[in-house]
Amino acid sequence: MFQGIRDAGWIEVVVGSMFSGKTSELIRRLKLAQIAQRKVQAFKPAIDDRYDAVQLASHAGQTLMAQPIGDLDELERALDDDAEVIGIDEGQFLGAGLVGLCERLANNGKRVVVAGLDQDWKGQPFAPMDRCVKCNRTKAFSASSRTTVML
DSSP states (O other), X not given: OOHXXXXXXXXXXXXXXXXXXXXXXXXXXXXXXXXXXXXXXXXXXXXXXXXXXSEEEOTTSOEEEOEEESSHHHHHHHOOXXXXXXXXXXXXXXXXXXXXXXXXXXXXXXXXXXXXXXXXXXXXXXXXXXXXXXXHTSOSSTTOEEEEEEO
């Protein structure tokens, strides 16, 4: 009866300023998915090695294994077909194609949780995360529900 709902994908966007808890929230959501027996894959830009080269790491000391990637093409190649939940940290470093990738994954039944800065230090929109927030508020893809958390 609920098969269509279970198979529907969606996008969750976690945005906020530096030190606002974005990575902590991403890790929390991914760990809850693991507890729920979902296959989770986490990714982070390879250039973000502040705390750890192969783990998502929050300022509060929380960690979760992640695959470092150089770009979105590398992320797509690394995706496992049976992954149900895809976590992406520091989305602002991944370029304009991030929005399209998140939408494609959600439309293929994946839950996508992406975290990053949506504004720069001047308060100006920080692409592509500003576009993730905007696309997340539209109903362009009715099969995908969307959640935005601003910290």
